[in-house]
Amino acid sequence: MCWSLTVRGNHVYLGYESGHIVLFDRRYLSTQVLEVKVHDEIVTTLDVRDNKIISSSPDSTIKITSLIADEIVPDNSSRDPLPETNQTTSPLETIVSSLNSRSSEQKISAETSHTVPLKCQGSSQIRIRPDGKLFAASGWDGGLRLYSLKKYKLLGIVEAHSPDTITDMITFDNRIICSGRDCKISFWTFY
DSSP states (O other): OEEEEEEETTEEEEEETTSEEEEEEGGGTTOEEEEEEOOSSOOOEEEEETTEEEEEETTTEEEEEEEEEEEEEEOOOOOOOOOOOOOOOOHHHHHHTTTTOSSEEEEEEEEEEEEEEOSSSOEEEEEEOTTSSEEEEEETTSEEEEEETTTOOEEEEEEOSSTTOEEEEEEETTEEEEEETTSOEEEEEOO
């Protein structure tokens, strides 16, 4: 069963209860681009930036999975794409762009490049700040943890809500907005 979903450009990332993350190209919904087992338990949340997928599960870890483009191999099948979205092309879009072209196919592989231990059971949300320097993980203990996306180092913990309550996070500029089942909304500014 699918547990988490993130859409970036023409790509849909799904996290499953089996611990797998699956990537689809929206233009070719019947074409699965990648399937990789990242966690031993359910993927509760994931977010994507460039060629990195950051995910968490109840196994008390955050995992960073890097997508890698392999060699181009011939593909003689013809596919009719769905209309493309008018969004800015990211490095990941460049990696996957030839995946479903009529003349060639880009093979994508993935490997877990880093594992970040959590001091709580799991995370309900992970969000990458738009500038790509930080990411935030809301722990089931109610704490909001900030990490460097470059070195994956814990920068700080903010007691945002009561345990097991953060239901959603939005990141923009240097701000994070959290909401929870405790009927509170918290606003945080980070530099």
